Amino acid sequence: MAWAGWRFSAADDPMPVLAVPHSEKAPQRTDLSEKDRRRVADVVRPTHDFSRPEPFEAMAGGAGTSTAKPDRAGLTHPAGNLDGGGEESFRLGSALFEKLWVSSPSSTQASDGLGPLYNARSCETCHIRDGRGRPPAGAAGSPSLVLKFSFPDTLRSGAGGDPVYGRQLQDSGVPGLPAEGHLALRYEELLVTLADGERVSLRRPVYGIEGLSYGALDSATRLSPRLAPPMTGLGLLEAIDVADILAHADPDDRDGDGISGRPSWLAPGASGAPVLGRFGWKAQAATVRAQAADAFATDIGISTPDDMRSHGDCTARQPQCLAMEDGVQERLGPSEAPDPVLDLVAFYARHLAVPARRNVAAPAVLKGKRLFSDSGCTSCHVPKFVTRRDPTSPSTAFQLILPYSDLLLHDMGEGLSDTVPASAPGSTDEAKPLPGEWRTPPLWGIGLAQTVDARAGFLHDGRAQTLTEAVLWHGGEAQAARDRFVSLDAADRRALLAFLESL
Ligand code: HEC
Ligand code: HEC
Numbered sequence: 216m217a218w219a220g221w222r223f224s225a226a227d228d229p230m231p232v233l234a235v236p237h238s239e240k241a242p243q244r245t246d247l248s249e250k251d252r253r254r255v256a257d258v259v260r261p262t263h264d265f266s267r268p269e270p271f272e273a274m275a276g277g278a279g280t281s282t283a284k285p286d287r288a289g290l291t292h293p294a295g296n297l298d299g300g301g302e303e304s305f306r307l308g309s310a311l312f313e314k315l316w317v318s319s320p321s322s323t324q325a326s327d328g329l330g331p332l333y334n335a336r337s338c339e340t341c342h343i344r345d346g347r348g349r350p351p352a353g354a355a356g357s358p359s360l361v362l363k364f365s366f367p368d369t370l371r372s373g374a375g376g377d378p379v380y381g382r383q384l385q386d387s388g389v390p391g392l393p394a395e396g397h398l399a400l401r402y403e404e405l406l407v408t409l410a411d412g413e414r415v416s417l418r419r420p421v422y423g424i425e426g427l428s429y430g431a432l433d434s435a436t437r438l439s440p441r442l443a444p445p446m447t448g449l450g451l452l453e454a455i456d457v458a459d460i461l462a463h464a465d466p467d468d469r470d471g472d473g474i475s476g477r478p479s480w481l482a483p484g485a486s487g488a489p490v491l492g493r494f495g496w497k498a499q500a501a502t503v504r505a506q507a508a509d510a511f512a513t514d515i516g517i518s519t520p521d522d523m524r525s526h527g528d529c530t531a532r533q534p535q536c537l538a539m540e541d542g543v544q545e546r547l548g549p550s551e552a553p554d555p556v557l558d559l560v561a562f563y564a565r566h567l568a569v570p571a572r573r574n575v576a577a578p579a580v581l582k583g584k585r586l587f588s589d590s591g592c593t594s595c596h597v598p599k600f601v602t603r604r605d606p607t608s609p610s611t612a613f614q615l616i617l618p619y620s621d622l623l624l625h626d627m628g629e630g631l632s633d634t635v636p637a638s639a640p641g642s643t644d645e646a647k648p649l650p651g652e653w654r655t656p657p658l659w660g661i662g663l664a665q666t667v668d669a670r671a672g673f674l675h676d677g678r679a680q681t682l683t684e685a686v687l688w689h690g691g692e693a694q695a696a697r698d699r700f701v702s703l704d705a706a707d708r709r710a711l712l713a714f715l716e717s718l
Pocket of ligand 2: 474587590591592593594595596625627631653654655656657661672673674675676682685686689692693696697700715
């Protein structure tokens with residue numbers, strides 16, 4: 216056997232994201248009969264008739280879609296098909312989502328355990344009215360833009376993150392403990408001229424950190440800013456069958472359309488099989504519950520039965536942080552937030568309703584829908600799925616939904632890459648999301664984003680202030696679609712935007 220030099224292969228992969236070979240034969244759903252499978256295939260087939268809305272199109276979130284007034288509370292409603300018990304859990308979960316945690320020791324003992332290092336005291340602080348976060352404006356910081364740290368895993372085993380600062384920059388500490396530092400952000404202007412002469416100014420962010428309190432970052436640490444995404448329809452995304460997601464994957468671009476789409480395989484779960492990541496901007500979490508447990512520990516500094524870090528994101532090299540009192544109380548259980556806090560918060564996050572579409576039959580919206588399809592946007596923003604049959608979750612089971620996402624990772628080009636310091640040693644972690652790779656975000660509810668919060672930002676770091684800016688940042692696999700958008704005349708562009716606003 217001749218050695219042609221060491222090559223990366225999936226078998227050697229020590230990383231949490233596994234490269235699972237693309238199989239020739241697509242896996243099939245096991246929850247459906249052959250007849251149902253054909254019915255589902257018919258229902259999700261892309262439409263070619265843009266003269267009228269499709270049946271049920273307005274009910275983008277299936278049976279639980281909210282038809283409440285599309286106002287600033289438009290993303291806060293429970294799925295309309297919860298039973299009495301479900302509504303009760305939703306209400307309790309909602310209170311916990313808004314609850315402000317306090318530092319230990321406190322007089323209200325069931326709420327303490329905050330930090331010691333943290334970014335915000337409640338989930339709601341970042342996921343504003345259950346919608347997305349806002350980027351910082353001027354000198355004022357914004358908790359909902361979080362600076363994550365990643366570290367080439369080839370150099371160190373473990374959960375990733377900076378050796379001193381951990382997984383992310385915490386810009387708050389409990390009394391007596393200095394915050395880690397503060398995000399410093401400035402924007403450079405980038406002018407883009409569209410085909411019809413209209414000029415659009417884009418903001419290119421430049422990230423730094425001010426006032427690092429615990430020494431320098433490791434020279435290999437990468438910065439990855441992330442804005443809090445909206446909480447819309449998450450239980451429905453969880454209910455999409457893996458086979459239906461893999462059906463859209465084309466990692467080697469065999470069909471030659473310039474768009475690949477890679478599933479985000481995570482390290483084996485309890486069953487021993489790799490699990491598919493769906494949540495977070497890089498599809499790095501498999502379930503809403505896993506993401507919620509991580510948020511409790513890393514963003515707020517509260518331990519839960521699924522993540523027992525009662526000192527949150529403190530590392531061994533932050534002894535002062537580790538020495539602070541935590542909020543664990545023996546009589547309530549071994550974690551700061553005992554059962555059923557995580558259950559209820561996860562239930563809540565899984566059952567926030569998708570808002571009903573507005574104006575689906577308006578001529579401009581239908582024209583925009585056609586242009587969205589003709590421009591190739593639907594190659595990644597896949598319109599339709601039918602969720603799994605699942606007797607354990609009837610409110611999300613077996614429904615036609617229109618999330619406009621494939622939940623796959625795509626290379627979006629250099630303009631959207633996370634910052635990689637020049638000093639980063641060459642890493643071989645090909646299976647991990649690359650700097651420019653992002654999960655296609657679902658677009659349902661996006662038309663209400665700035666109704667819910669006028670300062671809501673678009674894209675993974677909120678740099679885009681308008682939907683037009685968001686599209687203009689598309690590059691890499693989405694370059695051709697972006698170029699088609701640029702070449703539209705003003706009326707067509709307005710129609711495409713009217714379609715996005717109707718989502
Ligand atoms: C400091 C701000 C902040 C706080 C507090 C916060 N989050 Fe988040 N949340 C984020 C960011 C940023 C992301 C994206 C993470 C990523 O991509 O790495 C996110 C992602 C999520 C997601 C995935 C959504 C999706 O579409 O993929 C869920 C679910 C979530 N958070 C739930 C919660 C819950 C529950 C809490 C409270 C326990 C919470 N978050 C607290 C900032 C926050
Ligand atoms: C190759 C796959 C791909 C194609 C094609 C594509 N997108 Fe996207 N889209 C993405 C990804 C991935 C992101 C997230 C990028 C980021 O945040 O850095 C995104 C983000 C967006 C956002 C912002 C979403 C949010 O929650 O902030 C909008 C709006 C959008 N796309 C619209 C479009 C339109 C319109 C088209 C067609 C002109 C299009 N996209 C084509 C993959 C794609």
